[in-house]
Each structure stands twice: as C-alpha cells, then as structure tokens.
Amino acid sequence: MPSIPEQILLNGRITTLSDDGGVPGEVSALAIRGGVIIAAGSDEEIRALADDSTEVVDLDGRRVIPGLIDSHVHFVRAGLTWNDELRWEDVYELSTALSTIAEAARNQPKGTWIRVIGGWDEKQFQDGGLGPTKEDLDRVAPDHPVYVQMQYAWVQLNTLAMETLGINDELVAGLTVGTFDRDEDGELTGRGSGRMLMPWFYKQLPVPTFEEQVASTAAVSREFARLGMTGCIDGGGYNTGPDVYGPIYEAWRRGELATRVRLYQHPSAPGMEDEEIAGYSRYLEPGFGDDILRMSGIGEVILYKSHDGIAEPGDTSPEAMDHHEKLLAPLAAKRWSVQIHAHQREYIDRLLDLWERIDKEHSIKDLRWTLVHAEPVAKEHIERLKALGAGLMLQSLLRLNGEKAISIWGAERVAESPVMRALFDAEVPVGLGSDAMRVASYNPFTSLQWFLTGLTVSGTPTLSEENLLSREEALRGYTVGSAWCTFEEDVRGRLVPGYQADLAVLSKDYMTIPVEEIHTITSELTLLGGRTVWSSGAVA
Template sequence: MTYVGEDAVARTMAGPAVPVIDAGRRRVVPGLIDGHTHFVRAGLTWNDEVQWGREPTLAGALERIAEAAAERPPGTWIKVIGGWHPEQFAERRAPTREELDRSAPDHPVFVQLGYSWGLLSTAALRAVDLGKTAAEGLDAGAVDPSGVLRGMAAMRWLYWQLPVPSPEEQVASTAAASLAFSAAGITGLIDGGGANTGPDVYSALYETWRRGLLTVRVRTTVHASRPHAEPEELPGYLRYLAPGFGDDMLRVLGMGEIIHYNVHDGFSRSPDLSEGSLEALYSTFADCARRGWPVQIHAIRADTIEAIVGLWERLDSEIPLAPLRWAIVHGEGMSRATVGRMARLGAGVLVPAMLRFEGEELIEAWGEEAVLQAPPLRALLDAGVPVGGGTDAMRVASYRPFTAMHWYVSGREIGGRRIRAADNLLTRAEALRICTGGSAWFSFEEHQRGRLEPGLRGDLVVLDKDYFTVPEDEIPGIGAELTVVGGVPVWAGPAFR
C-alpha cells in the first residue's frame, strides 16, 4: 500500500492508467488472518466434502447430501467433516442414519460433529470393516454397530479406511479450499497441523503453491503424524526444514500444534505430566530453541498450561525465548498468575474460537464458573500478552472468521447462550485487531500485514455487511464482496464481477 486516505488524493497519485475499483461505500478492513486453523488437512479432501456451516435447517443440510449424491457415481463417499453444530439448525438436532440413507441410498455417507460424535449411513457401514475395531484397541462403544462413532480414536479408525484422493485431486481440492477461505475474507492463515498430519500431507499444498493456485498466505507449523512417531519425525523436521523457508504466499513457521501426543490434552482428557514425559518434552523444546524454531503448542487445561510454562521458564534461563515468539494454543484454563508469567516470557496465546461450538461441553466438564474466563482474553490483553484470533476449523469449528469474531464480542455459544463473563468480552475493534495484526505477530509479520497503512502489503477485504454497525447476531454471517492479496483481487462476489 502506498496511500490510505482521501479519494481525490488517491486518484491523483494513481494516475489515469491505473484501474480503479469503487467499493461503493462498503466497509473495507485489513485482510483477515486466521491464527489457528487446519487448512492443509482440510484441503486434501475439500472437494469430497459437503459443507454444512451455513445451513440454517437440517432439512437443507440433508438436501446438500442429496445434491452431492446426484452429482457423484454410486459408491462414492460423501463426507461432512465438522464445521457444523445441531444448534445452528431450526430442528436443533443432528441427522439420523435413516435420514442419511434416504438422502443418499447408493453412497456411503459419514457425518462428523467435532471429535465427540460421528454417524455412518447404512452404505457406509457396509463399506468399512467393523472387525478392525478390536485390532485398533478402541474402547467399547467407540464404534457402535448402529453407525455411531464416539471420540477421536474412533474418528481416526474411520479415516484410515477412507479412500485417499489422487495427488491431482488433492491439488485441485486444496486450490478450491483456498478460494473458499478467500470468499470468507481470509487473506492469510497459520496452519496448526493437527491429528493425522505428518510429513506426508504437505505435497499437495506445495504443488498448489508451485502452480500459483494459492489465494491465501499460508504459514505452516509441523509435528509428528501419530503417537510414538515423535522420536523419528521431529528430528527430521529440525534437520531438513528451516523456519522462514518459502515466500510470501507459503512459508514454514515452526513446530506445533501437537509436540508430544502424550501431553496433548482435552477438556476432560488428562495429559501425561509425569517427570519422564515432561523431561522428554523439555528436550524437544530445547532442540527447537537451539535451532531458532518458533513453537505453538496446544494446551487447554490449567495443569497442562502451568507445566509447559514451567518448562519454558527453565529453558528461558539458558536460551532467551522472547525472540522466538513461542505460543500457547487455546489457553482456556490459563490462570491470571500464569498470564503474568507468559508476559514475562514474551510469549503469546492463540485463542481460536472453538468454544463457540464446544462451550456446553466445557461447562459440563469444568462448571459454569470456570468457563466465565475461558480463555482469559481481557486479562491477556491488559497484561500486554500478544493475542491472535482464529477459528480452529474445520473439524471443531467453522472456517468463516466472523463466527470467531462473534464469539469474542458476544461470548455466546452457537445455541445463543452467553457463557463468558461480561468483563471478558472484546469490543468489535479489539476482535478485528486480534484477527488481523494480532495473528500477524505470531508469524513475525506485524509490520507487514494486519493494518491498512502505507508500506504494508496490500491485503484487504471489502465486506458484504458493515461489521461495525450490523446487529450483533448478524456478525457470524459476514463474508467478503472482494478479497485482495498483495494488491491483486483473488476473489470477487457479485458486486465486483
């Protein structure tokens, strides 16, 4: 950007040969940066999936399944891999197996709700091997003969049996996901890796980049593909990759989100915080610090967060961590005392809006009082701790960034219940800031992206509704009319086509 200000001055500076786009008095904001999402994993199968995130009724969602079935050969899988919630539907419920069967009788259908619940249609039950459940060591009831799946292990059991798209299909799918993110107003993102993503999943992303098909700036964090693979895969990353490798559209950032699987916690899932486990984690942290790697580690529970911060304080006495901008991802259970420790370390917190979908589940696990400050957004900002916003899409949240901003502003889960305290809500300006310049800090780009200022990259979004004036309950539905990356339009809605 060379100038931000009055039209007349801008036209004079541009001269007669430069094309002019009139935004028509629509709201223009900096390009949105999703500080924690799972774009790489979602991109591999995007074209195989049906998106339910914007469907207001279950009937409409089932119609999308029927439409997909009409377009695809019989026997082809149809999948809804997260990004929706029963509370968004007028019917306030999930589908039944019989409804999936009626919508697509000749296609295996799988519908996933976060990591807590999934449903296989009758055709899908015939296509998978239920006998594998014993071999995988799943708990009783994790995979029910009725088609219901429960828990992350059950989802992983199914993923390993699903057909894998060809390399060309994965590239086309990743390019399509990129355009969908652009249509939502996203100009950049930090990919958090995620369960089942390891060294083998990045080929499609890099090929999409080489072909010039990426429309969003992607910053990758990497981690081991599965439990017990850390000793083999993490040293390989450290040996053969380097933070900063790539260009403005695709760049390696660091290590994350799952550093060691046995310390990967959940609302009710306790991590292994034994001395041996923490010493192994400390060793990995030390290797990352010595090689100058940023780290972004998933931690939800208070005990997990405090253990990790303790390891960082121990390491910081040997290798200063502030220049590396290490971060906790999630941080729902972070105490005010730990907020102060984070500030002293120069570390940040990425706070994806997962609780918009899973807030009721956290209340069930922790109680209403504990969730009022989960995560402690106001305390973090007041302490000067860098905060980045994001969605945590696709399996546990929508990829649309204004759903996250609605959560920061309102504190309401998707059913409409306010579960965060009034003193822990953000203003609309603050929510926009953490989803632009706030997230840019975590990739060392706060002086390049995230604001509309001369000298910064030309990443901006023309919104289809005015974020600052629409009623609060309309914020989640906001999208882009025009998305510009590096001064080049990458997506245009009807008003600009």
Template sequence: MTQAPARPAPRFALDRRSFLSASAALGAATAAGPARAQSGEAPAEIVVVNARITTMDPDRPEATALAARDGVFVAVGTEADVAPFRGAFTTVIDAGGRRLIPGLNDSHTHSIRGGVNYTYEVRWDDVDSLEEGLHRLREQVARTPEGQFVRVVGGFSEHQFKEKRLPTVAELNAIAPDTPILVHHLYKLTLINDAAIRYFGYDQPGHPTYPGGTIEKVDGDPTGRLLATPSGLLMYRTLVAAPKLSIDEQVNSSIQYMDELNALGITSVSDAGGGGMEFPDADAYAVTHWLHERGLMTVRTGYHTFPQIKGEEYDDYDRWTREWTPQQGDDMLKLVGGGENLSWASYDFEIFGEPIPDIDSDAEEIQHRIMTLLGERQWPFRQHITYGQTADRLLNVYEDVAAGAGLTEGWFIDHVETFTPAHLERIAALGGGINIQNRLQFQAEDFVEQHGMDELQRTPNFRAILDLGVPVGLGTDATRVASYNPWFALQWLSTGLSRGGMRMYGDDNLLDREEALRLMTVGSAWFTGDAGRKGAIVPGQMADFAILDRDVFAVTDAEIAKITADLTAVGGTVVHAKGAFAARDLRHVPPIAPDWSPVVDYSEMGRG
C-alpha cells in the same frame, strides 16, 4: 538443507476471456489518462476511493482512500492523497461508501488439509436445522458415484439446529443403505452408517484399533458410533482411511477453498498441521507447493509441522530441524516452525462435555527433550494446550527449558480456554504469545453441563489475556472442529453468542468489534513472523484488504456472522469480486471438480 520453492513471477493466471476483459479495461484507462502518475512517481497498480477504511493504524485509524504498488500500500488517506498515484494503467475502484478493512488473518486453522478435501465434503456450518442437514445428505447420496463416501467433517454444532440433536445412525442408514456416510462432530464423536462400517471393516474380527478412541459395540456388533475417549486419534485414523479425491481434484478443491476464504475477506492463514498431515510428504503439502510454484495461491499461508506417530515425535523434529529452516519460503507460502503437536503425550483434546483428560505420566520428560532440541536448533513452535490442569504441568517444562536451551522468539500457545490469570502471566514472563480460537462457541452448552455457567464466564478470560500486553491472535481451528467462517469467531468475541444462541459471557468479558477485528488482522500477523509487515493499512505493509458487503460496525449482532466480502485483494491484486465489483476479478477460477461435489449445488458462506 531442503530448498524453498522459487518465488513465482505471476501471482495469478488468466484465461482468454479474462485477458480480453483486462485488455478492454486497460484500453479504456489509456484513453482516460497519462502513462505516468501525476506526481512523477511510478503509478499505483490499484487505487480505492470513496471507502470507509478502518486502517488499524493508531496514528490514522480512519481513511477514505488508498493506493498500492508492488504489493504494498504506498498512500493511505483522502482521495487527494492518492490522486498523485493514478496513472493510465491504475485500476481505480470506487467503493461506494462501503467499509474496507485489512485482510483477515486466521491464526489457527488447518487450511492445507481443508483445501484438498473441500469439494468432497457436505458442509453444515450455516445449517439451522437437522432436517435441512439430512436433506443435504440425501441429495448428495443420489449424486455420489459408487466407491465414494458422503461425508460431513466438522464446522457445526448440534446446538445450532432447532432440533438440538445430532442425527442417529438409523437415520443415516435410512438415507443410504449402500453408500457410506461419515458425520464427524468435533473430536468428540463420529457417526458412520452400516455401509461405512463395512468399508472400514469395523464389523470384522481383527479390525484396526487405535489408542485413545473407542469403536462402540453392543453384543459385539459396532453401533456406528466412534467415541473419543479421551482423544480423537481414532477419528484421525478413520478419516485417513476413507477415500480421497484424485490429485487433480485436490488441486481444484484447494483453488475453490482459497476462493471461498477470499470471499469471506481472508487473505492470510496460519496452518497448524493436523492428523494425516505427514510433513513434507502428504498429498496436501504437494498440492499446495504445486499451486505456489505456479503462482496460483490467493491466501498467504504460514505452516507448522505436526508429528503423526506417538513415540516418533523427537525423531521427526530432529530430521525437520536439520532439513528445514524457519521462515523458509516467501510471503505466499512459508514454514514457520513446529507444532501444534509437540508430543502426543502432552495432547489434551477439547471435548468440553467430558471430564478434563489427564496427559501422560511421562509427558514432562518427553516434552522437555523435544523443546530442548527446538531451542538448540532455534526453531519457534506452537503448542495446543486446552486446560489449566495441563498448563500446571507443562509450564514448568517451559520455564526449565527457557533457563537452559532457551525458547526461540515467536513461540506461542494455542487455545488456553481454562487458563487462569496466573498461567497467563507465566506465559507473558517467558515472552510467548497467546492464540485464541472460537472452539468453545460450538460447545458452550456442553461445557456448562460439565463445568457450570460460572466457569464459562471466564473461558477464555479475554480481558486478562489482553491486559498482559503479549501478542494475541484470533483463529478458528477450522475445518474439523469449528467453521472456516471467520465472522463466527468475530461474532463470538464481540457478542458472546454460542452457535446455539447462548449468551456465554457478561459485558466485562467481551471485546468491542474493533478490538476483535484487530486480533484477526494486526494481532494475527505476529504468529507467522509478520508483525509490522501486514495486518494494517499503512504505507509499506502488504496491500491485503477487503471491501465488505455490509458495515461490521453498523450491523446487528446476528448479522455479523453473515458478512462477506464484495472485493478482496492480496498484495494489491484483486482475488475475489462480486456484484458491482465483479468485473474487477480477472482471474480464472475453474469449474468445481468433481462434478458430483456437494459444493456444486449448495450455496457457500462466502461465494453464495
């Protein structure tokens, strides 16, 4: 059995400057108070006072102060309640009346892969015009060295641009006749300029081809448009074939990405694997384990295993279930189970502007065999299922396996956009969870064109899902589909706004802001096996929290997407702080690498 890495002792490394700052702070604290907490108990490591705390604890939904020790909350209530836990070495933070929430938990993302690519990619997540997007590409072309790509990989919608369109290949060629450019839009379309066509060899006889995608050509010449028809496998393979950062740069990129997530209030994620993520050998996994072994992770990560090659899924799961065990690892990094891909035969890509795709004719047979293996080996799993038509076929397999080998506790279905109440009730009857993401927020206008506004009104059917009483989590499906910014997802659930500004739902299918926040805190904890251990600010749970730069319950609908964290803590350790709290972050985040990275020159959504 493969052994999990030993839990690291120090969680975060300090450089000399941070050490001196810490020493000065501790010296001041020693002069200010006794070495023991006033109550005689061991003192807390961190105390926050003068906060407007949303606890997610139904018995005490609001508080003004908290204390944490040994990675968990030890007191929540008023300043008087936490006063006994103050000692000489306690970090005391006056929140200044700001809103404090549990750390956000993105229950469906691809952060391990996204991390190693973060500093390589131009992001358009928050760009409101194509003109600005092309300007960013033009500037990045000027600084990108020979042999490297300029790439935009997901996180945006053409509907967010005032021009309401994507760039043309001609525009990409005009910007960069010699530097390869790749613009990946959802799993619907990838645009590549002539330099990238030459790099991939798509203009040569015998070039690589992949099932499930089309390299568009006119009179035998590639147009620079890669189409998902009906799946995104061509996009996966093209991205894998592009240049990568060096391992050192991937380490730096992952640190920068975690810091950016922390700056948005994220403290935990559930990673769904993805294309190019060969488990456990992909560089991205090696980088993540290297960071974990050195105590450098600042986002708790539970991950699932994702088969890469059609026809080899059963063999992959047979090997993984022999060599690994669910929950192997620790609270900062652990294996959760299988998925989100159980088999390529069952995979229904979410291209909402196209007709609903059919899964393979033998999908049930293939899936039954894999699910039986997982049941026998007691592995929980997650599965990507987008459409009710796919659920019509696959839920029969679920029910059959449940009656035989069994479904291991902790299994769930991701996405469920067009599931009917009947489909949802079948999941509930089997004891599964439902994990929703804001993918449709980026494609609402396409969906309406293909399926109509009436159908959109219940896609997904939030109220029917919540009424089931099953575990429900909220994620983003970042970074190649949706944005990693969790506040887009929270805005979507509570306002129904698409990224293009379309009102997607009536009031009867919206959640209030606290309900939405609950899904991304308490709700999402279940999806990594951590229900009752994190997600709420109550004594005994993991001390993960964020002090926001503006009050999520007071801002306008439009401002929700602009929220960031002034301070974020994981296990009671400050991992991000800015503004009035900047001196509280004692970590050393290295300079961005490579030095030609687009992240150097463009403001990020969290770190600004």
C-alpha cells in the same frame, strides 16, 4: 511524493487499524503499487496521486478491513479432501443439511462416497435433535455410502457405508478404539463414538489422487478468500506428518494459493516425536519459503501423551516434562518458533515452568513461542508470558463446546476462559482464530461474533461481559495479532503505507451491523498483495 499508484480504492469506509497518528483509524481511500499500500487518506488526496494508467475501484460506501488471518487452523489437512466433502458450518436446519446430501447423491455416480467431516455441531440444528440417523441418510442417499462426522465426537453411517466398510458384529468386537451404538433390538445403528475411532475410519475411506488433492487445496484457499481471509497459520493436526505436504507445495509452485499460509509441523503419531521433530529441525529452516507459503515453526503437538482436551488431562508428570525439554531445548537453540496445544491449567503451568528453564540456557524471548487454545490462562500467568516474549493463539472453540466446558469446569471458570480483558489490557500478544476444520467452523465472522458475544451456537453464555471484546479489538486479534505470531506485524494486518495490500471489501458493515448478523458477512472483493483472489462481481 508517492509513486503513481497502479490501483486506487475510493469512496469506502476503510478500517486501517493504524497505530500511527499520521494515518486515521478510518479513511475513505487507498493507493496501491507493487502489492503494497503507498497511501491512505481521503478520496481527494488519493485521487490526486493517480494518472490515466491507474485502475480506479469505487467501493460505493462499503466497509473495507485488513485481510483476516486465522491464527490456528488445519488448512493443510482440510485441503487433502476439501472437494470431496460437504460443509455444514453455516447450515442451521437438519432438513437443509440432509438436502445437501440428497443433492450430492443426484450429482455423483452411484456408489461414490458422500462425506461430511466435522466443523459443525448437532446443537446448531433447530430441528435436528441428535443429528442425522442411519434411516435419514438412507432416505436421501440410498445408493451412496455416506459418512457424517460431528466434530471428533461421533460418526453416523448409512446402510451402504456400513456394508462397504464391513461394519458388523464381528468387526466391532475386534476393534480396540471407539464404541458403536445399538438400538433396542441390539442391532448396530451405524453410529460410532470416540476420538480415536476417527483415524481408523479415515484409513478405510478412499483417498483422492495427488492431482485431486492439489486442486482441493487450491479450492479451500479460494474459499478462505471468499470469506475475507488472506492468511492462516496451519497447526498441523492429527493424521498429519511429513508426508502430507506435497499437495500444498505443488499448489504453491503452480501459483494457485489464494491465501498466505504459514506452516507449523509436528510429529505424525505417538512414538514418532523424537525422530520427526529432530528431522524437522535438521532438514527444515524456520522462515523458509516466500510471502505466500512459509515454514514458521514446530507444533501444535509436541508429545502426544501430553496432548490434552477440555475434559481430558494429558500427562504432565516430571518424566513427560523432561521429555518435553529434550524435544524443545534443541529447537530453542536453533531459533525455532514453537506453538503448543494446551487446554488444562496444570499443563500451562508446567509448560511455563519449562519455558523459563529453557530460556535461561537458550533465550526464547524473541522466538514468539505461543500457547494454543489456552482457555485456563489466568491473570497470574500474564507477567510470566510477557517476560518470555510469549503469546497466545485463542480460538472460538466454546461456540460449539461451551456447554461441555461448563459441565466440566463450571460456569464461573468458563466466564474467565480466558481472562481476555486482562490479556488485552496488559498487551499480551494474542492472535485469534477458529481451530477449524473438524471441531469448529472455519468462517472467521462466526468466530468474530463469538468473541463479541460469548454465546454458544445454542445461545448459552460463556465468557463474562468483562471478557468480551470490542469489534475493533476482535478485528485486531484476527489480523495484526495473528501476524505477530509469525513475525509479520510490521507488514501485514493493517491498511497503512508500507503494508501489504491484503484486504477484504465486505458484504455488510462489520463495524455497525447488529452483532447477531456478523456471521453472515462475506467478502465482495478480496485482494492479496493488490491482486484479486476473490470477487463476487458486486464491486466495480
């Protein structure tokens, strides 16, 4: 007989993702005690467990899903500046985007920076052409320096931002990274392009105080909860290293995180790989932390010169792969999980060769090593992955970059990037996610919609029909699939007895609404271990 629940949820359409025949795939009610689900069943069955002390939540027929877990997102980095940025991920008209800048200009003191740093693409603006110009930004915020970044492709500054940063002919001539556009008269337009130009800009922009970064980190965790995310796996990222974790540790100590965060750490810059990875291995322990914040592994960058892109192969020479082995073998010996970013087929081939070699010396079969992005994973890789106990962290990157991928790889190859159906049928562990915040939207329902449709933000097909997922498959990938990556698939990602009571009560029914509306879903109520971390007020 289960204990008396502290809380019961009734009258819902609850997707349990149960793999146990004793719990149906959909129930109407749950019982929660001590942050854990103790029973799932009908309203009558669950009501019978309660007494007068039990809190009763009427779901009023709403869909409930396990809390979403983004398998690869740059949460820590985003938290450093979240409160100082405007977000355009869910804005689909340039005029609306510009109005957000105009509103910020009205509400902020003159001379303060207004920033939009990635997460969107110019193609999402139906009225936008190539995104905002210097003149557009001058018109809506003449008294504020404005910095607008589109993924890692380009930055647009307004006149005051150019003046504040000293962007002139002399400075541009001396820069060794990036390029700056000029108009037909040869004048700088305020637009600079090139991935490596972005870190230069970041060093010029004002840095929030430590307390502001702590508050900002807590704020992004609440935003995740608003979208039904109760967990994420942080993949480090460019411009992060050992010195950026203070704010998230402090938000954790203060009990201000509204989502569970799993940390993967990697070297901060080229040339720092040997020193910093050795330092992580020496001074940190895999699994250190608690149910809210935990150190999970090393990655996504292992060796910067091998860090590739859709259009940019990295160094996969024998010398580079020997360097990988020097870095990775000690991690295997100390039982570390590892994730590695890989967009190119040759890099994936060389990594699997290396992993197999390391595995003979130090078994990695139970370490959950994963490939991140991994669009070129093919059917012939499947048995190798399974033999290594390895998995994949796959994202919806082609939603914004599908046309680019088609122009480089061709539509036929993109249609199998990756071979999603073969992976799921072979039961290769797959965690789904976004790769936000710079190159993709953090909205999990935007990502889920892409895994169902394969359509870019401008409507171009990418994945073949065969490689599109069902709604339940995508949901499993965004919940228990991601939980697998951090050894938590037995306690997170399902709504069945014994699992943590992490769940989201949705604004619309993910399982039944038209697929093109999925990206509009939010959470009406998000529970983290049974504790309310977000409520719209719609669920009593």
